[in-house]
Amino acid sequence: MKVVVCIKQVPDTAEVRINPETNTLQREGVPSIINPYDLHAIEAGLQIKERTGGEVVAVTMGPPQAEDALREAISMGVDDAILLTDRAFAGADTWATSYTLASAIRTIGYDLVICGKQAIDGDTAQVGPEVAEFLGIPHVAYVKAFEEVYEDRIILQRMMEEGYDVVEAPLPLLITVVKELNTPRLPSLKGKMRAKKADIKRFGIRELSLPEDLVGLRGSPTQVRNIFAPERKKQRKILDGTPEQQVEQLIEELRKLGCI
Numbered sequence: 001m002k003v004v005v006c007i008k009q010v011p012d013t014a015e016v017r018i019n020p021e022t023n024t025l026q027r028e029g030v031p032s033i034i035n036p037y038d039l040h041a042i043e044a045g046l047q048i049k050e051r052t053g054g055e056v057v058a059v060t061m062g063p064p065q066a067e068d069a070l071r072e073a074i075s076m077g078v079d080d081a082i083l084l085t086d087r088a089f090a091g092a093d094t095w096a097t098s099y100t101l102a103s104a105i106r107t108i109g110y111d112l113v114i115c116g117k118q119a120i121d122g123d124t125a126q127v128g129p130e131v132a133e134f135l136g137i138p139h140v141a142y143v144k145a146f147e148e149v150y151e152d153r154i155i156l157q158r159m160m161e162e163g164y165d166v167v168e169a170p171l172p173l174l175i176t177v178v179k180e181l182n183t184p185r186l187p188s189l190k191g192k193m194r195a196k197k198a199d200i201k202r203f204g205i206r207e208l209s210l211p212e213d214l215v216g217l218r219g220s221p222t223q224v225r226n227i228f229a230p231e232r233k234k235q236r237k238i239l240d241g242t243p244e245q246q247v248e249q250l251i252e253e254l255r256k257l258g259c260i
Contacts, residue, residue: 001054001151001171003045004110005078006101006131007038009062009069010121034069037116039184040177044146045114046077047182051149055079057108061089061100067200075187075195082108086204091217093224094126100215101127102134103208112154113174117142125176132174139174140167144181 011030034042045056058073060066061084070081084104092100105113113135115128125141132139144164145157152171157164159178187195205215213219237253239246254260 001048001052001111001149002109003048003054003056003112003114004105004108005038005041005045005056005058005073006105006113006115006127007042007058007060007069007073008035008116008119008121009033009060009066010035010119032065032068034072035116035119035121037118037120037177037179039116040179040181041114041116042073042076042078043182043184044143044177045112046185048112048146048149049079052151054111057082057110059084059101059104059108061085061092061097061104063090070200071195071198072187074198075191076185077188077191080201081198082201082203084203084208086215088205088210088212088218089216091220091223092215093220093222094122094124094130095221096215096217096219098127098130099134099219100208100210102131103210104203105131106135107203107208111171113137113172115174115176117176117178128174128176135172135174137172137174138169139176140169141176143175143177146181 009032012033042058049056056078057080058070058078059082060069064085066085067083070083074081082104084100089100113131115131117128118125119127129139129141140156140158142159143156144159146154147157147166148155153168154171154173155166155168156175158167159180205212217223239249241249251260
């Protein structure tokens with residue numbers, strides 16, 4: 001089985017800062033990591049390979065430095081890695097990103113595509129389902145467990161608000177996974193040595209034969225105008241007394257504010 005895992009290099013949320021003049025994310029000097037949910041996607045792909053054989057290919061779209069994320073994926077056990085990088089891809093929204101990823105995935109071939117449920121920088125959870133739509137295949141979101149993996153179908157558990165559904169889906173298929181699915185393995189020393197020497201393939205707009213008006217900022221039907229930090233309000237009041245007294249005080253304060 002050929003498993004393609006989509007990953008993304010994102011700013012470490014513990015270090016994220018916003019430029020007060022431009023109201024945009026300040027990426028300079030901020031360390032980058034693999035999107036945490038994508039680590040669970042990598043682990044899922046590796047476990048399926050161990051059960052059924054085949055190969056796992058990691059794909060990411062980003063600037064040249066996103067190669068670091070792919071090398072980390074290789075150090076975990078991924079067989080091959082592809083970087084989609086081109087100035088024409090810059091500024092892509094979820095639609096243009098998904099279109100580019102789907103084009104690359106279709107080019108390299110696949111049986112199963114695995115994505116993290118969402119990226120911690122955008123939090124849209126749109127790319128996985130949109131890639132499936134561009135590929136014309138079914139998708140199952142929020143996968144929390146695999147029950148059975150066959151050559152032509154997979155039986156899995158999809159997380160719901162109250163419990164989970166058991167879903168049987170045919171291959172080819174795209175899934176997005178949640179952190180409850182597994183615990184990502186740590187890179188081995190052998191894996192790190194292999195990752196250091198690995199040849200990372202690079203695809204650009206020419207290699208994928210994509211029209212410029214469908215990728216990057218030009219191909220994005222939506223655009224982020226600005227990003228801002230919520231204004232910090234310093235007004236606060238500490239409630240004293242027993243829990244019952246505090247509740248009464250809270251209700252009174254809410255009445256004063258016109259909330260109730």
